[in-house]
Amino acid sequence: MVVRNVCNFIVISVHQELCSCNEDNLEVTLKEYDLAINSGVGYEKYKVAVDLIPPDQGPVYSSILGVLTTWLHQIVRVDCKVADGKSHRASSLINGVDLLMFTAFHIQCEKGERLIWDLPPTRTSIIVFVADGCNFIPDNEKKGMAIPMNAWIWAVNSHDHNVFDNTNVRFTMNTVSLSISGSRATFIPSKWQNTYMVSAATVNLHQNQLESFDCPLRFTKRLKTMNLANNKLTKFPPCFIEEDSNINYLTLYHNKISDISAIYERTEPKYAPSIKIINLSHNNIESLQSLLTMDDLRVLDLSYNNIKEIANDAFINLEHIEQIYLEHNHIHVVRPYAFTMNTKLSILDLAHNQVTEISQEQLPTSLTGLPLSVNLKNNALPYTPFKNCARGNFYNPMIEISMSSNPLVCDCKMIEFDQCTRWLDKLGISNVSSRSVFKDIEDLTCASPKETAGKKVKGMDFLRSCIIVDKCPSKCSCQLENTNTVLVNCTSRRLLEMPDALPVVPYASVKLHLSHNPLQMLAFRSYLQDLIELRVDNCLLTTVTPAAIAALQNIKVLTLHNNLLQKLPSSTKNITLKRATNVTLHNNRWVCSCESLWLPRWLSKHKYALWMPGKILCNYLRKPVEDLSEVDLNCSSTAYTDTFLAVSLVLSALISTLVIVFCYRTEINLLLYSKLGIRLGSNFSYGDLFHPYDVFVSYSQDNYKWVVDTLVPHLENGDCSYRLCLHYRDFPPGESVVENIPWAIRLSRCSILVLSKDFLRKEWCIMEVRAAFQRMLLVSNRLIIIATDDISPEDLTPDLQAYMNTHDYLRASEPCFWEKLEMFLPPKQSVEEIQSSMSLDDPGAGDSKPRKEMSDGENEEESMGDATDPSAR
Numbered sequence: 001m002v003v004r005n006v007c008n009f010i011v012i013s014v015h016q017e018l019c020s021c022n023e024d025n026l027e028v029t030l031k032e033y034d035l036a037i038n039s040g041v042g043y044e045k046y047k048v049a050v051d052l053i054p055p056d057q058g059p060v061y062s063s064i065l066g067v068l069t070t071w072l073h074q075i076v077r078v079d080c081k082v083a084d085g086k087s088h089r090a091s092s093l094i095n096g097v098d099l100l101m102f103t104a105f106h107i108q109c110e111k112g113e114r115l116i117w118d119l120p121p122t123r124t125s126i127i128v129f130v131a132d133g134c135n136f137i138p139d140n141e142k143k144g145m146a147i148p149m150n151a152w153i154w155a156v157n158s159h160d161h162n163v164f165d166n167t168n169v170r171f172t173m174n175t176v177s178l179s180i181s182g183s184r185a186t187f188i189p190s191k192w193q194n195t196y197m198v199s200a201a202t203v204n205l206h207q208n209q210l211e212s213f214d215c216p217l218r219f220t221k222r223l224k225t226m227n228l229a230n231n232k233l234t235k236f237p238p239c240f241i242e243e244d245s246n247i248n249y250l251t252l253y254h255n256k257i258s259d260i261s262a263i264y265e266r267t268e269p270k271y272a273p274s275i276k277i278i279n280l281s282h283n284n285i286e287s288l289q290s291l292l293t294m295d296d297l298r299v300l301d302l303s304y305n306n307i308k309e310i311a312n313d314a315f316i317n318l319e320h321i322e323q324i325y326l327e328h329n330h331i332h333v334v335r336p337y338a339f340t341m342n343t344k345l346s347i348l349d350l351a352h353n354q355v356t357e358i359s360q361e362q363l364p365t366s367l368t369g370l371p372l373s374v375n376l377k378n379n380a381l382p383y384t385p386f387k388n389c390a391r392g393n394f395y396n397p398m399i400e401i402s403m404s405s406n407p408l409v410c411d412c413k414m415i416e417f418d419q420c421t422r423w424l425d426k427l428g429i430s431n432v433s434s435r436s437v438f439k440d441i442e443d444l445t446c447a448s449p450k451e452t453a454g455k456k457v458k459g460m461d462f463l464r465s466c467i468i469v470d471k472c473p474s475k476c477s478c479q480l481e482n483t484n485t486v487l488v489n490c491t492s493r494r495l496l497e498m499p500d501a502l503p504v505v506p507y508a509s510v511k512l513h514l515s516h517n518p519l520q521m522l523a524f525r526s527y528l529q530d531l532i533e534l535r536v537d538n539c540l541l542t543t544v545t546p547a548a549i550a551a552l553q554n555i556k557v558l559t560l561h562n563n564l565l566q567k568l569p570s571s572t573k574n575i576t577l578k579r580a581t582n583v584t585l586h587n588n589r590w591v592c593s594c595e596s597l598w599l600p601r602w603l604s605k606h607k608y609a610l611w612m613p614g615k616i617l618c619n620y621l622r623k624p625v626e627d628l629s630e631v632d633l634n635c636s637s638t639a640y641t642d643t644f645l646a647v648s649l650v651l652s653a654l655i656s657t658l659v660i661v662f663c664y665r666t667e668i669n670l671l672l673y674s675k676l677g678i679r680l681g682s683n684f685s686y687g688d689l690f691h692p693y694d695v696f697v698s699y700s701q702d703n704y705k706w707v708v709d710t711l712v713p714h715l716e717n718g719d720c721s722y723r724l725c726l727h728y729r730d731f732p733p734g735e736s737v738v739e740n741i742p743w744a745i746r747l748s749r750c751s752i753l754v755l756s757k758d759f760l761r762k763e764w765c766i767m768e769v770r771a772a773f774q775r776m777l778l779v780s781n782r783l784i785i786i787a788t789d790d791i792s793p794e795d796l797t798p799d800l801q802a803y804m805n806t807h808d809y810l811r812a813s814e815p816c817f818w819e820k821l822e823m824f825l826p827p828k829q830s831v832e833e834i835q836s837s838m839s840l841d842d843p844g845a846g847d848s849k850p851r852k853e854m855s856d857g858e859n860e861e862e863s864m865g866d867a868t869d870p871s872a873r
């Protein structure tokens with residue numbers, strides 16, 4: 001009853017306009033302030049998990065005086081707000097409050113007002129003092145601002161950098177919660193040294209500028225929470241790791257700590273600190289050695305540091321740790337068994353680091369199958385940690401992994417991940433699926449190889465086709481088809497040589513595609529033995545080595561058509577391609593000589609596998625190789641029984657014939673052509689009459705005069721009056737000549753290349769020009785080369801050399817030049833012939849229609865003769 005009147009009485013004498021007075025329940029008031037002051041400490045979050053303060057052991061507020069008065073359970077709360085910028089005496093603000101009445105004094109200074117502290121330490125009824133933004137001036141310099149003996153909660157937030165100096169802790173006895181923050185103090189004054197804070201349970205010294213803290217105050221086992229966040233500490237305070245410390249929660253975030261040797265394992269007598277939570281986030285820690293045995297440690301926050309390396313045994317002593325935060329560091333490597341001992345771990349956060357490799361073995365082993373969440377987002381991981389999980393290594397279905405924003409490599413190694421997710425989905429444990437284990441599986445995206453970049457991992461079927469990156473030859477692409485076939489695709493990659501090695505995939509056979517490359521030799525490579533398919537068509541092959549053909553025993557598909565092959569090694573005759581299903585050999589320069597008489601037999605042995613055997617023709621005889629007989633070549637088998645002379649005669653005759661055929665073939669052909677109207681050596685695959693031009697003439701500027709003054713009039717005004725395509729005249733004006741060359745080639749029935757030194761130096765170096773001509777050389781065989789006199793074989797590039805060695809070309813100065821040239825130019829076809837040629841399409845080569853008749857040698861010669869008749873008089 002008496003108490004009820006306290007405030008009524010006070011109202012008269014206290015500064016009515018600044019302060020208000022209320023009576024309240026003692027316990028409620030204490031709890032309210034305790035919570036407000038210690039809210040920043042953050043242990044609320046972990047109360048449940050860590051059970052930091054058991055409910056029955058909370059801070060016990062008691063005092064000698066309190067024993068006499070707590071029966072009242074009442075407290076007077078004086079709340080003052082000053083905003084006048086003036087000085088105020090503490091005593092005058094609470095003037096009139098009963099000296100014996102428990103008091104909570106809360107003052108807020110809006111403009112840094114000065115509070116003259118004139119309350120004596122004997123004023124023991126002040127139980128709670130909270131000041132926010134005030135500057136303190138002790139009325140007695142020597143005694144300072146003495147914390148009264150019974151002040152259970154003392155919280156001062158002040159910019160004043162003398163606040164530690166001015167505060168006198170000598171009388172404090174019952175202070176349970178002490179908080180001094182916001183000051184610019186860089187150290188704790190020596191007069192605090194060795195003061196016993198016998199009752200302190202919570203100490204907040206956050207947001208000062210403290211540079212070191214070595215426990216100048218003495219605490220007892222009552223101290224549970226220490227908050228030193230937002231200071232400038234550089235060293236982990238060792239005093240909290242000492243034997244008499246019973247601290248639970250240590251907050252050190254936002255400091256400059258780089259030295260944490262205090263919590264490293266040492267050889268001295270060991271004991272386990274009772275600490276439960278350490279928050280070291282936002283500091284400067286760079287590496288982590290083996291940490292001290294801390295049996296009670298549940299939460300360790302090391303996020304936002306500069307940690308680059310974690311020792312293998314860093315966490316080995318933390319047997320009961322439940323949460324480790326390591327996000328936003330610079331960790332590259334997670335050591336193989338870094339977390340193996342942490343069997344109670346439920347949260348491991350490694351997000352925003354540079355981890356490049358993590359495997360199942362590096363993750364904590366949870367023997368109890370407790371839920372475990374691992375965050376690996378924003379690292380440098382190329383693969384997911386789970387491989388083989390279907391093969392029985394998967395131990396904790398309650399694991400949860402997040403790993404989006406990693407540069408995943410979606411190659412064939414992802415098959416195991418793919419299989420793992422399928423297996424998880426079929427596992428049949430309730431709540432366990434690929435989605436429960438890989439939490440953000442929908443967000444996983446591929447970063448490489450480039451064919452898959454940006455694609456979602458979830459939608460990809462790695463079992464049906466996947467890309468192999470390991471050991472794939474540069475320029476080629478390798479992929480696994482159907483889990484047991486590897487396709488190495490090097491089609492059109494401008495390869496000059498065969499790749500040295502191919503990717504090795506166990507139990508898979510290999511297909512190698514080398515078509516459309518300027519390759520000249522099919523040579524031995526150890527991988528040839530493993531191939532089931534080899535495509536080398538449309539190259540510039542002149543040679544197949546014996547070792548290569550011997551290694552191809554297992555081949556099923558072998559394409560060698562559209563090359564420049566004259567022969568296969570003679571050892572081929574003993575080789576049977578037992579498994580072959582499709583072998584192509586047509587459109588080559590097969591030389592039919594006595595040495596190659598084995599070839600027809602070999603062909604007939606493989607007839608079941610040969611693609612269009614009738615089209616495999618002898619180069620000059622124009623007869624299908626399979627029909628070749630000894631009679632054709634005049635090699636009598638009896639020659640061997642004849643005298644040496646006879647043999648020599650036959651051989652020398654043969655050789656000289658061959659020499660003549662090879663060296664003077666243009667002349668021989670010309671002879672045949674002019675005398676008999678038979679076109680031999682030049683079975684060009686001209687485009688048909690629907691092409692707008694007959695001939696596209698390509699030349700270098702140096703030969704302009706000769707082309708325009710001599711060549712063009714001759715061809716346009718001659719008997720045949722060819723339609724010529726000339727770039728200075730027929731190209732769209734204003735457009736680049738280079739860009740239009742492929743276009744001109746396509747619109748013309750054939751092309752003339754005036755090959756000079758100048759052309760090789762300039763135009764031939766332009767990729768587009770070269771590619772266009774190479775295509776003509778390789779595919780359509782419609783190029784007539786006129787070499788100027790300054791060209792010698794050494795000037796030529798290998799591809800041109802190979803071509804000119806095996807093909808006819810003309811020199812502008814050679815005899816009968818014009819007649820020879822005419823021989824190479826397309827014959828004027830009749831309209832009926834065009835129609836008939838269109839109805840019979842050659843499936844092998846798109847634009848080589850006139851070859852339709854070649855399967856029948858006689859017909860061909862007749863029709864060719866007919867075709868040339870109108871033009872050749």
Ligand SMILES: *[C@@H]1O[C@H](CO)[C@@H](O)[C@H](O)[C@H]1NC(C)=O
Pocket residue numbers: 042045253279280281299300301325
């Ligand atoms: C540690 O402190 C940081 C910064 O205040 C906070 O974000 C984080 O949640 C704290 N960690 C723990 C485990 O309490």
Ligand SMILES: *[C@@H]1O[C@H](CO)[C@@H](O)[C@H](O)[C@H]1NC(C)=O
Pocket residue numbers: 430431
């Ligand atoms: C499975 O999921 C249900 C509902 O989401 C939840 O209530 C249950 O606890 C989960 N069981 C396990 C074993 O996680």
Ligand SMILES: *[C@@H]1O[C@H](CO)[C@@H](O)[C@H](O)[C@H]1NC(C)=O
Pocket residue numbers: 489490491492
């Ligand atoms: C091989 O690569 C070429 C060029 O990249 C492509 O056109 C072709 O389709 C590929 N072949 C196969 C069988 O994938």
Ligand SMILES: *[C@@H]1O[C@H](CO)[C@@H](O)[C@H](O)[C@H]1NC(C)=O
Pocket residue numbers: 570571574
């Ligand atoms: C081919 O086999 C025969 C016997 O079958 C043998 O005499 C000959 O030397 C072999 N030739 C080659 C090139 O291996």
Ligand SMILES: *[C@@H]1O[C@H](CO)[C@@H](O)[C@H](O)[C@H]1NC(C)=O
Pocket residue numbers: 559582583584611843844
């Ligand atoms: C054999 O190979 C050629 C060239 O690749 C192809 O055009 C043809 O269709 C194939 N034949 C068979 C029976 O597979």
Ligand SMILES: *[C@@H]1O[C@H](CO)[C@@H](O)[C@H](O)[C@H]1NC(C)=O
Pocket residue numbers: 587588589590617618619620621622623680681682683781851
């Ligand atoms: C040209 O004809 C010869 C036979 O005279 C033949 O061997 C060669 O393969 C043919 N070339 C082309 C490209 O058709």
Ligand SMILES: *[C@@H]1O[C@H](CO)[C@@H](O)[C@H](O)[C@H]1NC(C)=O
Pocket residue numbers: 631632633634
């Ligand atoms: C074969 O040789 C005889 C004379 O030795 C010659 O008359 C005949 O024309 C030759 N046959 C061929 C196809 O060269």
